[in-house]
Amino acid sequence: MGSLRFNKKVVLYLLPALILYCLFHIYPFIQTIYYSFTNWDGFTGASWLGIKNFKEIINDEVYITAVGRIFIWALLAVVFKVGLALVIAYVLRKGMRGIRFFRTVVFLPYVISASAMCLMFTIMYDKEIGPINLLLKGLGLGKYVKYWLADTTTAFYAVILIPIYQAIGYFFVILFGAMQDVSEDLYEAAKLDGASPLVEFTKITVPCIWPTLVVCIILAINGAFQNFDYIFIMTGGGPGGHASEVPATYMYKAIFQSNQYGYGSSAAVILFILTLIVTRLVRFGLDKFNRTE
Amino acid sequence: MRVKNGIYGLCKYIFLILITIASLFPVIYTGVNSFRTNMQIMNTFSLFPEQFNFENYAKIFRSSTLLSSFGNSVIITGLTILFTAFVTMAASYAISCFNFKLAGWTYSLFAAGIFIPSATTMGMVYKLLQSMHLLGSRFGVILLYTAGRIPISIFLLVSFMQAIPNSVKEAAVIDGCSTWRLFVSIIWPLSKNGLVIVSILTFINVWNEYIWAMILLPSASKRTLTVALAFFKSEFYTDYGLLSAGVMVGLVPIIIVYLLMSDRIINGIATGAVKG
Secondary structure (H helix, E strand, O other): OOOEOOOOHHHHHHHHHHHHHHHHHHHHHHHHHHHOOEOOOOOOOOOEOOOHHHHHHHOOHHHHHHHHHHHHHHHHHHHHHHHHHHHHHHHOOOOOOOHHHHHHHHHHHHHOOHHHHHHHHHHHOOOOOOHHHHHHHHOOOHHHOOOOOOOOOOHHHHHHHHHHHHHHHHHHHHHHHHHHOOOHHHHHHHHHOOOOHHHHHHHHHHHHOHHHHHHHHHHHHHHHHHOOHHHHHHOOOOOOOOOOOOHHHHHHHHHHHOOOHHHHHHHHHHHHHHHHHHHHHHHHHHHHHHHHO | OHHHHHHHHHHHHHHHHHHHHHHHHHHHHHHHHHOOOHHHHHHOOOOOOOOOOOHHHHHHHHOHHHHHHHHHHHHHHHHHHHHHHHHHHHHHHHHHHEOOHHHHHHHHHHHHHOOOOHHHHHHHHHHHHHHOOOOOOHHHHHHHHHHHHHHHHHHHHHHHHHOOOHHHHHHHHHOOOOHHHHHHHHHHHHOHHHHHHHHHHHHHHHHHOOHHHHHHOOOOOOOOHHHHHHHHHHHHOOOHHHHHHHHHHHHHHHHHHHHHHHHHHHHHHHHHHHHO
16 A cells, blocks of 8 residues: 555554454454354353354344334434435535534534433423423324333334434535535536426436445444444333344343343344345445446 | 525525524523423423523532543543554554555455444453453453544544655655654654544544443443433433433533534544545
């Protein structure tokens, strides 16, 4: 990558980062894969189980439902985190007075910690005095008022609204930056041809920022699949035990609450494989979509 | 045509105002509530406090865990930024300026590693730290965080360093610059911008981190602020005023840093992501 001649001392510069990373990421990862085939409990010896853990997990209804949930989450994440960010970025594309103020404002939720955001939303979701329910009542939609976090049907969605809400600003900043690189001439030519904003959007903006858009979509899906903090803080996977369980919390419980390191590791491995497959498929699908356009 | 433009413009502004309200509402609402008593919060919704009552904040500062957690967060975040800076600057220097195979492999390793979900390695990292007798130690957490910041920091720094013209580096070498001198006197100063962005991103990331801080530092004395806030929820969930004040205490540092640096942060992310 560089142009300077190599000398042995340079390796020393590389080593700390390499060692740290391998020690805390690569090595544990390989261990996880190994132990997923065993029944290790974290203390006593582990005996080889072959794929028994995997068979057991696939038959666990809780896990399957959890996996289904992250697919829904991924879909919502793409539509809202990326989709909404795309719309906002497009609306602001031309820049205007106060654009910097606006960028700062929209990005703000992203820099706030998950736990702080969760606390704030816990109050906002309150059944009696929470602004969300108050707003519904004010709009005459009083019958939709619920105890959002305790209701088994809504708990999951109430929780994931938070990370989605926070990430919109992040994706907005990225997509907005990408849109700045689109040449203004293209838009002017389109205007001369009498193109409406919608046509401009689909035929000029989207194709030009496509690579960045794909990266955003992949990141959003990846984020939805792996996320753990929000569910854990808000509901712990509940209410009622599993109403908002996701594979990450499932794995956490198996390892840290039941000491089933082997079993929990297999949950982790499945999650990893799933993430890889889905992101590959999505990328493949999106590339194909782009080529046929 | 004019009218159509006018309507479009109006819709645009309304849309933007809604977005602004949505983005600011939680923080403003919480901030306002932190100055009200629980009774007031329960009775009426208001976006302006009846009085600027600092009672809630007083209670918080009297309760020592939140303060010591604040201190822990400062120590951990500060040291992580420091370690990350040194480790990643050195590695990025090696990767971006020199031509050898290990550099390429290392870089690819970092790129691939991003797909390993942190959830996957949770159990084993815990065991690893246990065997190193670093469980419950802030130092252990700092090492872990630094390792976690390595990939993204190196990506950013390498792209910054590659922007330094080769002629500059080569001229220095011809003049007899040693590897170390080159690093310290030329590369490091010229990469300051990248380092600032990396440090800010590390700050945001580490300060806000929850999972590992919760798993690895359960004791009340070593806890970080994010974890303390989460405990706060279960301890004081009935007193919304107190809860709000607690959140505000946690938010203030990050908001201050953010307001001071927002341009740099946002530009750094935008350029980094678009290039990457």
